[in-house]
Amino acid sequence: MRTSLILFLFFVTGICGAQPSSKRSVVVDDPSPGEGRGLRDGIPAYGATTIRYKQQGKITFxxxxxEPVVISVASRPEKWGFFQFPNIDRMTxxxxxxxxxxxQDAIEAYGNDTRGTAVxxxxxxxxxxxxxxxxxxxxLLPNGDRLAIYTPxxxxxxxxxxxxxxxxxxxxYRKSNFNFYRLSELPESRQGVYFKRLKKGASKWELEKAALDDPQAARYSLAGLVPIVWWGxxxxxxxxxxxxxxYPGFMVDKNGKTDPxxxxxxxxxTDNGHHWSILGRIPFQLDxxxxxxxxxxxxxxxxAFEILKDGTFLCVLRTTDGAGIGPMYGSYSGDQGxxxxxxxxxxxxxVLPRLLQLSNGVLVMSSGRPGVQLRFTTDTRGMQWSRAFEMLPHDMDFKKELSGGSAQVSCGYTGLLPAGSNKLLIIYSDFHYQTPEGTIRKAIKVREVVVDKR
Structure with a gap:
């Protein structure tokens, strides 16, 4: 299904090319918000761009x-896993x-903490x-500590x-099966979850293990290894x-078996992250x-998980693995999860959607693959979104990537950071950055985005 979209802007062929450097002003009239969110309907915003976004004739954003800022560029061609999967945070x-x-992007690399860093x-x-x-x-926790999930x-x-x-x-993709085990029956070293904590007033991060109470939870082994994966x-x-x-969330059913x-x-x-108890689940449902x-x-x-201003819990989910790039789903909770x-x-x-609610009431979602996209909404249930704003040009013939081929333009993983009541930073990878010498290398980029609700 496709609705009409009026774009008063430069025509884009969809083939990867040089990033525009001049400032552009764009008016977008989206007459049917919430419909026709096709991948080919993205709005180019590769360089400095000002957009007045109208929905049903009324200005909404x-x-x-x-302009994107380059944080770092790979010194040589890099394989998958290297110079990608960025995140961004504010320090103390x-x-x-x-x-x-x-x-590498593999179970064997979990816990290596081999990352590039810039400040x-x-x-x-x-x-x-x-x-x-x-x-x-x-x-940042209510008691002043700072807590970060850690993967051993x-x-x-x-x-x-x-x-x-x-x-x-x-x-x-490893051509290896998962073996599932009931969490409570695993050796003590494979139970619980790990964090890094910076106590209020301290200067050194400390590694700690927290208790996890979930009688129905299962964990897995893969390729002869037993990890603790608790990401989100x-x-x-x-x-x-x-x-x-x-994620990942695996559960032992009433018959003692695990849904794969x-x-x-x-x-x-309720104790600042030292003990965790199961609250709720979103089990996979065929659709x-x-x-x-x-x-x-x-x-x-x-x-991606966010608590909205009215108390609604919103979750956006990826469904890629198993059959190529799949749709993202939205679910919400009115009873605190x-x-x-x-x-x-x-x-x-x-892949890897990110959610950020700005204090001016605008909800932001980033995701990627193919390319990198930003979307905006004021919907209190997070179900009706603007069209995608494209951070990178990508080949419109992306059938290979959608069917499970390797990412062509970016890993698609992003990070969001609030920078003001109406302002944010987005970080992402660019696999086709052209260096001053004319070579193509992977790069990590960040850019500021200002969005005002009308």
Whole structure:
């Protein structure tokens, strides 16, 4: 389904090319918000661009995309996993830290902490490559501590006394099956979750292990290794408790078996992250109407989680693995994460969505693959979004990538950081950055975006 879109801007062929450097003003009239969110309907915003966004004839957003700033460029051609997967965070001294991966994207690399690091003291306008102990994804807690999820190194199966499996998972890209075990039956070293904590007033981050109470949870082994994977977002609820929306989520059913398709699980802590208890789940649900290859998916993964101003819990989920790039789904909770609405498609594709609610009431979502996109909404349920604003030009013939081929333009993983009541920074990778010498290298970029609600 496609609705009309009037763009008073330069025509873009969709083929990767040089990034525009001159400022452009664009008027977008979207007569049918919430419909026709096709990948070919993205709005180019590669360089400095000012956009007046109208929905049904009424101006809803004024958006200013600043020129991208290059943080770092690879010195040589890099394989998948290197010079990508960036994140961005604000340090205790007010400076901004950017981090990105410098190792393979594989279970064997978990816990290696091999990352590039840069710091900005001027709000992201300039960057200096320097080491930093900052994890890059920390949350400020009500007691003044800062907490960041940590992934320890996996332990070989042969070094553990493992219980009997409670299921076998779907074969993944490693051509190896998952073996599932009930969490409570695993060796103590494979239970719980790990964090890095910076106590209020302290200067050194400390590694700690927290308790995890979830009698139905399962964990897996893969390729002869048993990891602890507990990735996702942590938010502070109105009552001061911490809520974590994490993946992968595997559950042992009433028959003692594990569904190999993952879901998103939500946990609550009332003691600043030392103990976590299961709160709610979004189990994977087949949706042949919204996704014709739903039956081939490996489940929901990479959930973005945000608590909206009215108290609604919003979650956006990826469904890529198993059958190429899949749609992203939205689900919301009106009872603080205990139960969730039936997930429904909100975008046709995307990996690792990120959510950020600005204090002016605008909700921002970033995602990628193919390319890198930003979307905006004021919908209190997060189901109706603007069209995608494209950060990078990408080949319009992206069937290979959508069907599971390697990412062509960017890894698609992004990070968002608030920079004011109406302002944010987005960080992303660019696989086609052209150096002054004319070579093509991977680069990490950041740009400021200002969005005003009308």
């Amino acid at each position: 004024d958006i200013r995309f600043k 001294d007010g400076n901004i830290v950017a981090k990105w991966n410098l190792t 900005s003291a001027d709000g992201g306008k300039s960057w200096h490559l320097e080491p930093s102990e900052e994890p890059g994804n920390a949350v 190194k996996p332990i070989p199966e042969k070094e553990l006394q493992l219980p009997a499996p409670v299921g076998v998972g779907l074969e993944n 977002d942590i938010k502070t609820a109105r009552d001061g408790s911490l809520i974590a929306g994490i 398709r993952s879901g998103a699980f939500f946990y609550r802590s 042949t109407a919204g996704d014709t290859v739903s039956v081939k998916r490996m489940g929901y993964t990479e959930p 205990k139960t969730w609405s039936v997930p429904r498609v909100i975008t046709p594709a995307g």
